[in-house]
Amino acid sequence: MKMEKCKKESFIVIGKEGSTSDGAEFIQRLWEDANSHFEEIRHLAKKDKSGNISGIWGAMSDFSRSFNPWEDFNKGLYLAGIECENDAEAPENWTKWIIPSYEYIYVECENENTFSDVIQYLKENNISLVGAVHDFTCPQTGKNYMFFPIKKL
Numbered sequence: 371m372k373m374e375k376c377k378k379e380s381f382i383v384i385g386k387e388g389s390t391s392d393g394a395e396f397i398q399r400l401w402e403d404a405n406s407h408f409e410e411i412r413h414l415a416k417k418d419k420s421g422n423i424s425g426i427w428g429a430m431s432d433f434s435r436s437f438n439p440w441e442d443f444n445k446g447l448y449l450a451g452i453e454c455e456n457d458a459e460a461p462e463n464w465t466k467w468i469i470p471s472y473e474y475i476y477v478e479c480e481n482e483n484t485f486s487d488v489i490q491y492l493k494e495n496n497i498s499l500v501g502a503v504h505d506f507t508c509p510q511t512g513k514n515y516m517f518f519p520i521k522k523l
Contacts, residue, residue: 372478373491377472377473381453382468383429384454384465385451387467388400389446400450414452430449430504433447435447438501439503451464473519473523475492475497475517476517479505501522503519
């Protein structure tokens, strides 16, 4: 597993919000809802130099909405959405989150053990997780990554 580091300034994600309280497969249902109504937010998406959408995010937060890790890594909030321009406002039935600035360790999701493997790596190397982990899909490659915040900026 190849781990890389990056710094990312605060950014906006607009998407469909749900919580682990919504039951099994709630994340899948959020993505189905977001994808089926994507046209409502397409114009808000942040784009790269080539005009491609910058990022698709499964952002996470604890229930206090302070972007701490999920309670016991299994209870919290999830936002299925896209990275948007900083001045974007969420349309009706959508939610806007402002993700804080962090330094991240990020890894490509190669199997179902990616999360637990990175958590173990962080423990073994005395690296603290300082915020909730986020899922990221690169629109250009379709590859999925997990971003683990290790330092507040």
